Amino acid sequence: MNTAFLWHNGRxxxxxxxxxxxxxxxxxxxxxxxxxERVYATPKGAAYFRLSEHTQRLFExxxxxxxxxxxxxxxxxxxxxxxxxxxxxxxxxxxxIVFRGAGGLxxxxxxxxxxxxxxxxxxxxxxxxxxIEKGADVCVSSWHRPAPNTLPSWAKAGGNYLSSQLxxxxxxxxxxxxxxxxGHNGLLSxxxxxxxxxxxxxxxxxxPTSAGILAGITxxxxxxxxxxxxxxxxxxxxxxxxxxxxxxxxxxxxxxEITPVRSVDxxxxxxxxxxxxxxxxxxxxxxxxxxxxxxxxGWLEYVDKVDRADVSCAVVPDREDQExxxxxxxxxxxxxxxxxx
Numbered sequence: 001m002n003t004a005f006l007w008h009n010g011r012x013x014x015x016x017x018x019x020x021x022x023x024x025x026x027x028x029x030x031x032x033x034x035x036x037e038r039v040y041a042t043p044k045g046a047a048y049f050r051l052s053e054h055t056q057r058l059f060e061x062x063x064x065x066x067x068x069x070x071x072x073x074x075x076x077x078x079x080x081x082x083x084x085x086x087x088x089x090x091x092x093x094x095x096x097i098v099f100r101g102a103g104g105l106x107x108x109x110x111x112x113x114x115x116x117x118x119x120x121x122x123x124x125x126x127x128x129x130x131x132i133e134k135g136a137d138v139c140v141s142s143w144h145r146p147a148p149n150t151l152p153s154w155a156k157a158g159g160n161y162l163s164s165q166l167x168x169x170x171x172x173x174x175x176x177x178x179x180x181x182x183g184h185n186g187l188l189s190x191x192x193x194x195x196x197x198x199x200x201x202x203x204x205x206x207x208p209t210s211a212g213i214l215a216g217i218t219x220x221x222x223x224x225x226x227x228x229x230x231x232x233x234x235x236x237x238x239x240x241x242x243x244x245x246x247x248x249x250x251x252x253x254x255x256x257e258i259t260p261v262r263s264v265d266x267x268x269x270x271x272x273x274x275x276x277x278x279x280x281x282x283x284x285x286x287x288x289x290x291x292x293x294x295x296x297x298g299w300l301e302y303v304d305k306v307d308r309a310d311v312s313c314a315v316v317p318d319r320e321d322q323e324x325x326x327x328x329x330x331x332x333x334x335x336x337x338x339x340x341x
Contacts, residue, residue: 003087007079007119010071012086018118025109026099030159033061034097036254037080039121039303040289041090047289047300048084048094049254051077053217055096061155062098067115069098076117077301083121084303093124093255099158124255135262135274136177136251138191140240141167145212147184153212160214161193168192178251180243180264183212188238194256195219199248199277204233211237218252224297225284231277243267248275258282 008018026032035054039046055073062069069076080094096119103113131137143166145153151160163181171179171192180196183189190196190213197219198205204226209215226233243249247270249261258281260274274282287293288300 003089003092003121003123005083005086006121007083009116009118012082020116021102023102023105024099024116025101025103025105025113026158028105029100029107030157030162031065031067031109032097032099032158033058033065033067033156034095034158035156037094037096038254038257039084039089039092039094040300042289042300042302043291044302045305046084046090046092046303048080048303049288050217050221050299051080051301054254055080057156057217058096058098061157064152064155065157067098067100069117070115071117076119079119081301081303083119087121089121089123091123092121095120095122097158131177132257132259133274135260135269135272137175137263137266138178138180138251138261139171139174139176139265140243141170141179141181141192143167143170143179143181144186145181145183145189148210148212154209154215156214164192181212182240183207185237186240187211188240188242189213191251191253191256194251194253194259197222197250197252198238198242198246199275200242200246202232202277204231204277205238205242205246206233206235207238208235216253218254218257221285221299222252222258222281225281225293228296229280229284243269246270248278250274250278250281258285 002015004015005012006015006018035058037051037054038049040049055076058076059069059073076096080096084092098115098117100109101114101116104110143163145163153160167179167181179192181189188196188207189211190207195213195216196207207213223233243264244267249264249269251259251261258278260278261269262272263269284293288295
């Protein structure tokens with residue numbers, strides 16, 4: 001799973017050389033923010049999907065927790081691009097992470113404690129395996145998402161994912177592919193690492209961003225693609241039983257992409273296979289990467305589009321000499337509403 005190189009504190013370096021101390025604050029207290037990004041192999045070469053939006057959210061998450069990243073968004077974007085070139089990858093899952101480093105113990109970081117930044121690129125296929133084609137078997141977890149005034153769900157922070165681990169582990173012990181969490185109010189929230197969509201009588205339904213969910217970038221993309229297909233979508237509170245009467249269900253995320261759900265709590269969803277609206281959205285989404293769907297919104301950022309001479313900020317000067325507080329699929333016609341069902 002490892003690749004030859006990663007980016008760490010301003011430098012491309014061998015994977016094994018990116019080490020941190022056991023007193024690292026994030027290791028003890030979860031004080032990290034991160035992103036999950038995908039690079040796709042396209043006819044025009046390797047391309048990031050919505051790189052700028054991911055980087056923007058990384059900075060927004062850091063702002064919530066008063067973590068000073070110490071690099072600009074442009075520098076992080078350039079580093080992401082350069083890392084794919086350094087590893088000579090055509091496709092990848094990319095993980096930028098910002099975390100409080102070794103600056104002494106204590107819940108509140110000490111003044112001047114270092115902040116470290118790293119970016120990894122991995123070969124990683126479908127997050128839930130063959131479920132992306134056949135559909136996932138999921139369950140409703142006994143674990144709920146935190147209330148909005150406890151942990152900020154819009155921030156993609158490492159500590160938030162302890163909740164996800166409980167949800168996913170319970171599901172796997174029960175023989176399911178994934179778990180779905182309810183919110184603090186007993187209404188639908190999201191999966192352990194995915195946003196949730198239901199289809200009922202041709203209409204798309206999804207919990208609102210106030211339901212304790214991460215406001216997913218793939219979720220946002222699906223909402224836009226659904227509008228392109230002429231589909232009606234409603235963001236609204238949904239009870240658990242909506243899962244049992246839905247015609248189709250699917251989950252979205254950078255890792256999960258668009259994964260159909262074929263059963264919930266061992267109750268079959270629809271015909272027990274991906275439905276026509278789910279398939280149409282999959283086709284529109286994956287079509288962005290093989291040319292079937294026009295990239296009208298400029299979501300793709302090509303790795304080799306910029307000349308290497310213009311990405312000098314990808315490998316910035318080593319900042320250890322500065323203040324520690326600063327650093328430490330087949331071609332088909334593009335889907336339309338008429339082709340759905």
